[in-house]
Amino acid sequence: MEPTTRRILLGRIHGAFGVRGELKLESFTEPATAIFRYQPWTLRDAQGRESNPAGAHGRETHKGVVAVIPGVADRDAAEALRGSEIWVPRSALPPPQAGEYYWVDLEGLRVVNLEGIDFGTVSHLFSTGANDVLVARGDRERMIPFLEPDYIRSVDFDAGVVTVDWDAGF
Template identity: 30%
Template sequence: MSTPSLNDLIELGAISEAQGLQGQVKVRPHSSDPVALLSSKTVWLSLIPRRDAGVSVSVEQASLTQYKVKSAKMHSGNVVVALDGITDRDQALALKGARILVARDAFPKAESDSYYWVDLIGCQAINLQNEALGEVLDVTENGAHGVIAIGDAANKEIKYLVPFVKEVVQNVDLPNKAITLDWQLDWQ
């Protein structure tokens, strides 16, 4: 498999530590439900700076390394992963800090009325009055539910932090990159 574009890869977590003596790594997932990480057969590891750090990184600079996943399981809020070719604790420790990336097209199909947050980023948000609220810039979790940050993508200015709950989110149209919300322009 050839090295994919960084735009085709989604960061799912970071290696925080070695796990045991057999070369397994402990991954701190970015999601509370890391289904894509648990089901991936292939991952890419990178020690490049994060994209949101303001650093422009090309594929040549990325030095991505592909690994086949032998196993992945949840353990105490982390994902313990065994990678092909990593057979002892020293090799696993050498990967500490590496970011885990997976090709977006390798994600399992989302259930109906479920969405991968990465797919929401870039969607145009409108309210029930058909007024433009802005573009979805980010999606985070606050413990109780997801929160979508909506604003101006050109200057990365966030105008609204909107709870991603069914009472507010009326419709998600991923093919047209649009989200309809029960939200007013003057709500902050």
């Protein structure tokens, strides 16, 4: 995969499931088993080593999502993948619906408030459980609730700008 290809983190391997090489996954997709729709996967371990397994498939069980990756044939091989992240190319995902965004598409956009004050660029987003939060980094870091239209007034991909209703002093 070329270094310029944008990727999205879709899940994480939590360890072995049984003795035949099946894996317990944490999936960030909705529904959780949709993770198998988006391939090819790139597995990245804690040391940054990457592999590209082909043909992963799986199912949901009462204990969560279980995956089978060709070539992972026993519990030891499955345990060796514990902690690996599952990444896919951004191009593997369908276009978002109107008014929806993939977080990775927002990263790097300029953030300005209604008065035109530049807050820097979108560093990343995270979820608090109650709502999502946009993190803008410029002269300092600002955390802005991603609530439309309350605080996020517009997202203009053509101009590369997110306009926010947020006081520059916060």
